[in-house]
Amino acid sequence: MKPEQILPYAKPWILIDDMQYEESAGWATSKKLVSSSDHYVRGHFPEQSIYPGVLLAEGMVQTIEAVLLHEKICMKLVEATSRFLRPAVPGDEVHFVVKICDRQADRWVCEGTGFVDEQQMIHSTMTFAK
Template identity: 25%
Template sequence: MLTIKEIMEIIPHRYPFLLLDKVEELVPGKNVVAFKNVTMNEYFFQGHFPQEPVMPGVLIIEALAQAGAVALLSLDDYKGKIAYFGGINKARFKKKVVPGDVLKLEVEIIKIKGPAGIGKAIASVDGKKAVEAEIMFFVGES
């Protein structure tokens, strides 16, 4: 398991844009299982939507990308570098994510070729799929 401090040693994201709270499982370069505790204190709930707070889908995708970056940047070859979005395919939003939810973020790196690759990503709440997508990335210098 990785704590928030250990996560911040791997990826460059910081408040208010760090969307991971802990990593429960990690196989560098292969897969990761991370969690985000969604609270009413999140900055985005001020405007999305005040009457019915819903976590924006794009931020769930970002949380998945951050989890994938932890798996990728844990590899010796990529330590100290930055993972950038290369694209998003097959994104499907299946369930609202609201305050009080614990978002489980699972990413399997299915392809790496040089500095680029693809991850299969699933976000779920209480065992129910909220988002699934293929996320493409490339690794650059920090």
Template identity: 30%
Template sequence: MNHLDINQIKEIIPHRHPFLLLDYIEDYVPGEYAVGYKCVSYREEFFAGHFPEEPVMPGVLTVEALAQAGAVAILSLEENKGKIAYFGGINKCKFKGKIIPGDKVRLETKIIRRKGPVGVGEAVASVDGKVVVSAELTFMVG
């Protein structure tokens, strides 16, 4: 298994606080997949307004975290080092549960198609084995 800590992740993708949504990568294979985790704390800045009475991680941020896991997979390829992976589209996105403070979110993105700089990742976020978000993410490496 290929493990990456936060500093190693920052060497691969350009995201930084407060928008770096991965805490560590448990395993990855360049160009194929990445499995990472986000440990959600009540101290996350978005909880101040989403929602004060019932803190819930915004679904769009979960999709972004999945995209960042996919970016680790695709940008760790030698030919993509130092580049950026941009969103090209979000398809088949389903929100099936909520993420709250204290959750450890598993973020898995598998690269299922690639042609030149464009590709598609199949992404699933889960908490305690229960799927909370799934989507098909299109990216473009620039």
């Protein structure tokens, strides 16, 4: 599934490059290739460019937003907590895995993890509600 065909944003604000959704299993995966040409990277710690952590968390949020829009469910992010374990740098391909842990008619609670080369770099818990 192509995020730009579902999400109501335009590049450069779509922060995932590709995604898959397995409805029966209750999880979605997406990826983001961090490039030195991403304008968020330039100037963010100029001595060592890194991809801003808040944008990593937003990539996981956009993954679930795409699932919600695909299923025609109207919910918005109401709460999120994230733990950053290591930075993403240009050249990294970040793989997000987001699991829907509690799925109710008016609320979803999701847990997401971001990996680079199988090394965990971010973990988030997100609540979406009507």
